[in-house]
Amino acid sequence: xxxxxxxxxxxxxxxxxxxxxxxxxxxxxxxxxxxxxxxxxxxxxxxxxxxxxxxxxxxxxxxxxxxxxxxxxxxxxxxxxxxxxxxxxxxxxxxxxxxxxxxxxxxxxxxxxxxxxxxxxxxxxxxxxxxxxxxxxxxxxxxxxxxxxxxxxxxxxxxxxxxxxxxxxxxxxxxxxxxxxxxxxxxxxxxxxxxxxxxxxxxxxxxxxxxxxxxxxxxxxxxxxxxxxxxxxxxxxxxxxxxxxxxxxxxxxxxxxxxxxxxxxxxxxxxxxxxxxxxxxxxxxxxxxxxxxxxxxxxxxxxxxxxxxxxxxxxxxxxxxxxxxxxxxxxxxxxxxxxxxxxxxxxxxxxxxxxxxxxxxxxxxxxxxxxxxxxxxxxx
Amino acid sequence: xxxxxxxxxxxxxxxxxxxxxxxxxxxxxxxxxxxxxxxxxxxxxxxxxxxxxxxxxxxxxxxxxxxxxxxxxxxxxxxxxxxxxxxxxxxxxxxxxxxxxxxxxxxxxxxxxxxxxxxxxxxxxxxxxxxxxxxxxxxxxxxxxxxxxxxxxxxxxxxxxxxxxxxxxxxxxxxxxxxxxxxxxxxxxxxxxxxxxxxxxxxxxxxxxxxxxxxxxxxxxxxxxxxxxxxxxxxxxxxxxxxxxxxxxxxxxxxxxxxxxxxxxxxxxxxxxxxxxxxxxxxxxxxxxxxxxxxxxxxxxxxxxxxxxxxxxxxxxxxxxxxxxxx
Numbered sequence: 001x002x003x004x005x006x007x008x009x010x011x012x013x014x015x016x017x018x019x020x021x022x023x024x025x026x027x028x029x030x031x032x033x034x035x036x037x038x039x040x041x042x043x044x045x046x047x048x049x050x051x052x053x054x055x056x057x058x059x060x061x062x063x064x065x066x067x068x069x070x071x072x073x074x075x076x077x078x079x080x081x082x083x084x085x086x087x088x089x090x091x092x093x094x095x096x097x098x099x100x101x102x103x104x105x106x107x108x109x110x111x112x113x114x115x116x117x118x119x120x121x122x123x124x125x126x127x128x129x130x131x132x133x134x135x136x137x138x139x140x141x142x143x144x145x146x147x148x149x150x151x152x153x154x155x156x157x158x159x160x161x162x163x164x165x166x167x168x169x170x171x172x173x174x175x176x177x178x179x180x181x182x183x184x185x186x187x188x189x190x191x192x193x194x195x196x197x198x199x200x201x202x203x204x205x206x207x208x209x210x211x212x213x214x215x216x217x218x219x220x221x222x223x224x225x226x227x228x229x230x231x232x233x234x235x236x237x238x239x240x241x242x243x244x245x246x247x248x249x250x251x252x253x254x255x256x257x258x259x260x261x262x263x264x265x266x267x268x269x270x271x272x273x274x275x276x277x278x279x280x281x282x283x284x285x286x287x288x289x290x291x292x293x294x295x296x297x298x299x300x301x302x303x304x305x306x307x308x309x310x311x312x313x314x315x316x317x318x319x320x321x322x323x324x325x326x327x328x329x330x331x332x333x334x335x336x337x338x339x340x341x342x343x344x345x346x347x348x349x350x351x352x353x354x355x356x357x358x359x360x361x362x363x364x365x366x367x368x369x370x371x372x373x374x375x376x377x378x379x380x
Numbered sequence: 381x382x383x384x385x386x387x388x389x390x391x392x393x394x395x396x397x398x399x400x401x402x403x404x405x406x407x408x409x410x411x412x413x414x415x416x417x418x419x420x421x422x423x424x425x426x427x428x429x430x431x432x433x434x435x436x437x438x439x440x441x442x443x444x445x446x447x448x449x450x451x452x453x454x455x456x457x458x459x460x461x462x463x464x465x466x467x468x469x470x471x472x473x474x475x476x477x478x479x480x481x482x483x484x485x486x487x488x489x490x491x492x493x494x495x496x497x498x499x500x501x502x503x504x505x506x507x508x509x510x511x512x513x514x515x516x517x518x519x520x521x522x523x524x525x526x527x528x529x530x531x532x533x534x535x536x537x538x539x540x541x542x543x544x545x546x547x548x549x550x551x552x553x554x555x556x557x558x559x560x561x562x563x564x565x566x567x568x569x570x571x572x573x574x575x576x577x578x579x580x581x582x583x584x585x586x587x588x589x590x591x592x593x594x595x596x597x598x599x600x601x602x603x604x605x606x607x608x609x610x611x612x613x614x615x616x617x618x619x620x621x622x623x624x625x626x627x628x629x630x631x632x633x634x635x636x637x638x639x640x641x642x643x644x645x646x647x648x649x650x651x652x653x654x655x656x657x658x659x660x661x662x663x664x665x666x667x668x669x670x671x672x673x674x675x676x677x678x679x680x681x682x683x684x685x686x687x688x689x690x691x692x693x694x695x696x697x698x699x700x701x702x703x704x705x706x707x
Contacts (some may be wrong), residue, residue, distance in 0.1 A: 033496070036498065040498075044543060068431065077594075080442070105604075133595065150605075150682075150685065150686070154685070154686060156685045156686075157631050157694070159413075159627070159628075159631070160627070160631045160632065160681070160685070161682065161685070163621075163624045163627070164628065164678040164679075164682055165678075165682075166678065167621065167674075167675075167678050168675050169680045171671040171674045171675045172421060172671070173670070174671050175669060175671035178669060179396050179669070235552075298651045300670075300671060300674055301620060303621065308485075311482055312482065312486065315479050331426075344557050346498075347494075347498065348493075348494060348498065349496040350489075350493040350494035350497060351494060352387040353486060353489070353490035353493075353494075354487065354490040354491060354494055356486060357483050357484075357486035357487035357490050358483070358487065360482055360483040360486060361465070361469065361479075361480065361483035361487065363479060364469050364473070364475030364476050364479035364481075364483065365469065365473050365474070365475055365482045367474075368473045368474060369478070370473065371433075
């Protein structure tokens with residue numbers, strides 16, 4: 001077979017299309033800042049240029065604090081990688097997992113309950129840490145299996161079940177923690193749960209937190225990012241090299257055809273949703289078990305943003321598990337840029353959300369762009 | 381009891397109109413997962429219009445209900461324009477509709493919060509009360525408050541917002557439009573079998589633009605009605621997931637107006653239980669926490685779906701970009 005030229009490869013085209021989407025998002029973000037500068041006398045055009053550069057710089061636009069912000073950025077990208085993987089695996093199976101926020105909450109709740117209930121005086125903290133992570137993951141897997149069951153056995157649209165289970169989870173979490181001993185009264189943070197470090201449950205950092213620090217203040221970075229990368233690689237292998245992964249993809253392409261080919265499509269749908277739920281929950285558990293995080297228990301009116309952002313991450317990565325790692329990091333990079341923007345100019349952090357929204361919007365065109373590139377090549 | 385039914389109506393109306401919005405898009409063949417975002421955008425524009433007209437135009441302060449209608453129109457227009465982003469990408473560029481919808485859901489709160497914060501330095505914007513020329517203070521109070529009616533009439537004609545009547549009339553008119561007019565039939569045909577529709581000379585793209593734009597207008601209107609009647613007149617870049625609930629109710633109601641009306645009434649009633657349970661001796665004595673009552677509506681939907689499963693039927697061609705070559 002003739003070796004294809006670099007520009008003719010499908011993967012190159014996809015990456016070019018993705019880069020164009022990102023460029024489009026940034027241009028729109030800049031235009032918004034510029035338009036605001038034109039209409040608002042207090043904001044100069046120069047400030048708009050400075051603003052977009054700050055967003056583009058991400059953590060590096062903070063100068064001295066760059067390493068500290070970079071550490072926190074990587075730490076906060078971890079749950080996002082997990083929710084992104086969760087949505088991506090479901091997408092590959094032909095399911096839209098909009099239930100990641102609920103699975104995330106169930107994972108956070110269960111892992112916190114385990115981590116804070118077992119006294120570290122009698123059981124080694126490392127064992128508790130592992131138990132808490134496993135329990136959280138399992139809880140999320142079970143929670144994710146509910147929409148899977150409804151879809152597979154009762155043929156009910158998974159989107160509606162996911163939305164319902166999200167709000168049920170939000171209320172269950174608030175109900176369980178309401179009035180419990182786990183609320184952080186000691187630091188008078190009554191809307192938050194006690195940090196797991198009080199029970200000596202802390203994710204190992206291998207000195208990374210000292211490396212990524214701002215002088216004396218250490219960042220939150222820990223080994224969870226490596227776990228996330230390993231899981232992404234494992235899922236990539238599972239989807240592309242195993243029979244089970246093939247069956248999931250077959251189910252995503254055509255449910256009826258996979259059934260006709262003798263695959264158990266019901267089992268596959270339930271398992272895919274359980275895996276998706278477990279992933280979202282594992283991300284939440286790792287975030288909580290970091291030890292220094294404030295988990296908001298009084299959450300019955302809001303769902304965690306990281307759950308919904310999993311959809312964004314998966315879409316940007318075109319549901320590729322390895323791509324999810326990069327898109328999650330990119331999302332956080334722009335987020336950090338946004339908060340630096342708020343700190344240094346008269347604009348605010350919502351610009352970063354706006355840019356991300358536009359990138360997602362343009363990513364819908366990605367397929368059209370690759371198609372265009374292909375047809376143009378043919379004409380030549 | 382009358383009190384519960386009055387409250388139920390207030391919760392039901394935004395769900396009813398936004399679920400109908402979802403129906404219009406999906407029956408034309410476009411999945412509108414952006415209902416939540418369009419609601420947020422409509423609510424934001426409506427609130428901006430209300431705030432500015434109250435501040436600058438004394439006429440509207442004296443004619444409060446008229447202002448309410450103007451704001452609803454503004455919100456509907458904003459929703460319609462915003463939804464063009466979705467229909468344009470989905471129809472012209474054949475983009476994945478889930479991606480387009482998700483983008484709109486992200487974009488709406490980003491724009492709303494960005495502008496609110498630039499101009500007010502706060503994370504939310506209140507429409508506020510206005511003081512009229514006679515010195516009276518106004519929020520969007522009830523258009524009719526009449527305590528001397530028989531009970532049944534009280535539900536509709538006591539402590540009622542003008543938006544309630546507007547939305548109910550719109551719901552009936554648009555349902556008739558969808559099922560009894562030529563255009564309505566054409567819209568539905570494009571959601572079921574666009575190839576067949578095209579073969580008899582129907583412009584599929586035009587019908588899909590029409591369906592999505594009506595959808596956007598209704599969702600924008602619903603978003604504004606939600607913040608004006610349920611959420612204390614505050615635009616905050618979120619509508620408490622009402623758009624997603626409406627989406628669920630639309631699926632629950634099997635993509636038709638009767639089902640949607642029943643679904644939103646049931647949901648509205650159960651949802652209002654969580655607000656009013658503490659005011660009744662019977663429910664208060666049970667000693668269950670608020671969270672329990674919050675869960676009931678969602679759980680009820682799951683249970684009903686479990687028993688009515690298999691009857692649900694989505695429009696056949698929804699989510700599939702129309703390609704003439706595939707005829």
